[in-house]
Amino acid sequence: MFAKKLLAWYEEFGRELPWRKTENPYYIWLSEIILQQTRIEQGRSYYEHFVAHYPTVNDLAEATEEQVLKSWQGLGYYSRARNLHSAAQYVAKELNGEFPDTYEGILSLKGVGKYTAAAIASFAYRLPYPVIDGNVYRFVARLYGISTPIGTEQAYKEFERILLNLIDKARPDLFNQAIMDFGATYCKPTGCDCQNCIFRQECVAFRDGKVELLPVKPAKIKIKERFFYYIDIRWGDHLLMQQREPGDIWQGLFELPLHETESPINPQSLIEEISMVLKTWLGSEPQSLTIGPEMKHQLTHRTIKAYFLKANYGTKPSKIPEKMRIVELQELKTLPISRLIDRYLSKM
Numbered sequence: 512m513f514a515k516k517l518l519a520w521y522e523e524f525g526r527e528l529p530w531r532k533t534e535n536p537y538y539i540w541l542s543e544i545i546l547q548q549t550r551i552e553q554g555r556s557y558y559e560h561f562v563a564h565y566p567t568v569n570d571l572a573e574a575t576e577e578q579v580l581k582s583w584q585g586l587g588y589y590s591r592a593r594n595l596h597s598a599a600q601y602v603a604k605e606l607n608g609e610f611p612d613t614y615e616g617i618l619s620l621k622g623v624g625k626y627t628a629a630a631i632a633s634f635a636y637r638l639p640y641p642v643i644d645g646n647v648y649r650f651v652a653r654l655y656g657i658s659t660p661i662g663t664e665q666a667y668k669e670f671e672r673i674l675l676n677l678i679d680k681a682r683p684d685l686f687n688q689a690i691m692d693f694g695a696t697y698c699k700p701t702g703c704d705c706q707n708c709i710f711r712q713e714c715v716a717f718r719d720g721k722v723e724l725l726p727v728k729p730a731k732i733k734i735k736e737r738f739f740y741y742i743d744i745r746w747g748d749h750l751l752m753q754q755r756e757p758g759d760i761w762q763g764l765f766e767l768p769l770h771e772t773e774s775p776i777n778p779q780s781l782i783e784e785i786s787m788v789l790k791t792w793l794g795s796e797p798q799s800l801t802i803g804p805e806m807k808h809q810l811t812h813r814t815i816k817a818y819f820l821k822a823n824y825g826t827k828p829s830k831i832p833e834k835m836r837i838v839e840l841q842e843l844k845t846l847p848i849s850r851l852i853d854r855y856l857s858k859m
């Protein structure tokens with residue numbers, strides 16, 4: 512009954528999305544990875560770009576990491592792009608370009624978790640695996656009055672058991688799309704129209720007046736601050752860039768040479784400290800050093816406080832550290848860069 516009611520609702524109110532018109536597992540995989548932590552409106556143009564530029568998994572595998580990161584630029588969470596690229600290379604080389612067609616096979620791809628594996632398995636192959644994203648957690652937690660904090664392994668198993676009983680085995684693809692849409696557009700975080708909801712009779716949260724209290728969210732992780740001093744080192748049409756290394760945010764992206772500190776530098780001694788840093792890096796101090804804009808950049812568990820300085824050298828410095836790359840201004844647009852650096856460069 513539940514599935515029937517839900518599918519009838521979906522037929523009338525379900526959202527039209529480009530990746531719902533295909534059963535190609537590669538396209539569905541692209542859409543699912545792009546949409547993690549991304550709003551649908553923003554993800555749509557990236558999906559269309561990837562499908563146009565990398566029409567097959569082999570095309571994606573053959574691209575360089577720099578090209579893939581450039582295509583991904585602005586979406587954030589760049590490890591998703593690197594995993595996507597590396598999984599495409601695995602499918603191309605190890606599986607002869609054939610996308611896996613079992614839940615376990617899909618789950619074994621780099622960067623694919625249970626949610627994504629269930630989405631691809633059900634949308635592409637109609638395998639009866641329920642998807643559990645934030646919208647599904649919210650809807651099911653309210654419907655059944657579940658107060659287990661979501662986002663834990665225990666909660667996942669509990670919700671999965673319930674959904675395995677509810678899922679339409681003949682059309683798991685439609686069921687999964689419908690339940691996510693219902694959570695996203697009707698059983699919303701706030702302001703849902705419970706009085707007119709088709710599940711109001713059986714909804715425990717509605718009956719008990721707990722709609723705003725469910726689902727129970729996991730405890731919040733403390734946000735840390737980091738202090739980035741970026742130095743825009745230029746002479747003529749040239750500037751220095753460097754690539755971020757593994758083990759930290761924005762791995763593989765290019766940025767201006769960075770001096771990171773544990774705490775903010777006293778503004779009175781900023782020019783003096785950065786001059787010293789430049790002398791160590793480049794063997795001499797710049798002709799001029801000026802303080803530029805300050806920017807705040809919010810990541811999930813960190814706040815980046817970024818300060819920009821402009822160092823003019825007149826001519827090429829005598830020493831260039833190995834990790835820095837001389838870049839011509841016109842070459843900048845071809846490099847994958849973080850949104851923070853993009854924001855700064857677009858102001859210059």
Ligand code: SF4
Nearest residue numbers: 698703705708714717
């Ligand atoms: S009655 Fe309200 S809380 Fe319950 S499922 Fe419907 S919209 Fe969600």
